[in-house]
Amino acid sequence: MGKLKIEQRVIGMVATNVYLGINMETKEAFLVDPADRAEDIAQWIRQDGVTLKAILLTHGHFDHIGAVSGLKREFQVPVYAMGAEAVVMEDSTLNLSANWASAFTVKCDHELADEEKFQVAGFDIVAYHTPGHTKGGACYYIEEEQVLFSGDTIFCHSVGRTDLPTGSMGELRRSVQRMLQILPDATRVMPGHECDTSIADEKRYNPYS
Template identity: 55%
Template sequence: MSKMEIQYRVLGAIGTNVYFLINKETKETLLVDPADNAPYLLEQIKMRGYDMKAILLTHGHFDHIYAVNDLKKSLDVPVYAYADEAALMGDSWMNRSKAWAEAMTVTPDILLHDGDELDLAGFHIRVIHTPGHTAGSCCYYFEEEKILIAGDTLFYESYGRTDLDTGSEAAIMRSLREQLFLLPDDVEVYPGHGDSTTIGHEKKYNPAAF
């Protein structure tokens, strides 16, 4: 039985899935893509007794990072992001915050690379670089728990848009077909927007599979 509990909230202007990945044995917790409303997220952390260990970012668009800076003022935890995404996170035009809301940037504490392996909150995580939605998009694969945190790379019967800065249709197809669709069919996929799914379902019904 998995020791991971997944709680999520849908926050921000574009309805982003914000995930709490909780170690049921220790309450150690990872926060993925804090989209907005830092006061609410901090209230949830305090109320539920989460022992925060890190913030993981799948990519740098504003609707996945807007609460990061405010959270950092209260939480003494590192922010992880893919190395190729640092430039986009550091540019308010590229991360779209300047167009949608108040301009902001984020500077990650720890830069990741493809194949990096992390041990956080009692979980072993493999970083999978999945360019396409952005050049530095990545997914977090929890092999033991059979969980993939997919960001905006893979959605339920769909995939991320590729028409924004550093996006590439060809790259996202390679990421899906040569990386994610090679994972076991029973891996559960938790995307940045919309419903969860499985790798097996997406191999049958996702348009990128054909």
């Protein structure tokens, strides 16, 4: 039994999965893709009695970053994202907030590179650059817990859309195939929308495998 407890809430106008990863030994935590409603997420974190250490962003679309600024003010924690995604996060047209909601932008504190390893809340995390849905999409893999936070790269038996700014179907297909090839079958996949899946299931059922 691992030390990672994953709590999930569906938040925002397009039902984004927001994940709170908790180290049950230390009560430190990280947050993945805080979609919206910063006050509600902050209350969730406080009610759990955990210490938030970082925010991880799989990509820069508005429905994955809407609560970042509010949570940074509340908890004074760094934001991690792929360096290639800065252009999306920092442009309200590219992050789609100008079209769907009130225009806003976000900057990350730690710009990651492909296969960069870092530690948050007592977990060793590998960031994989998975372009396609956006040019700087990322998946976060925790080997010791056999879990992948896949954002909008891999969905259950599907993939993210590629018809938005900086998207590319060719790159997305390559990104999906790479993840399915290099990660163990038992890896649990936690996507940005809808239900979780596994690498084994995606090898069998994902049409882009």
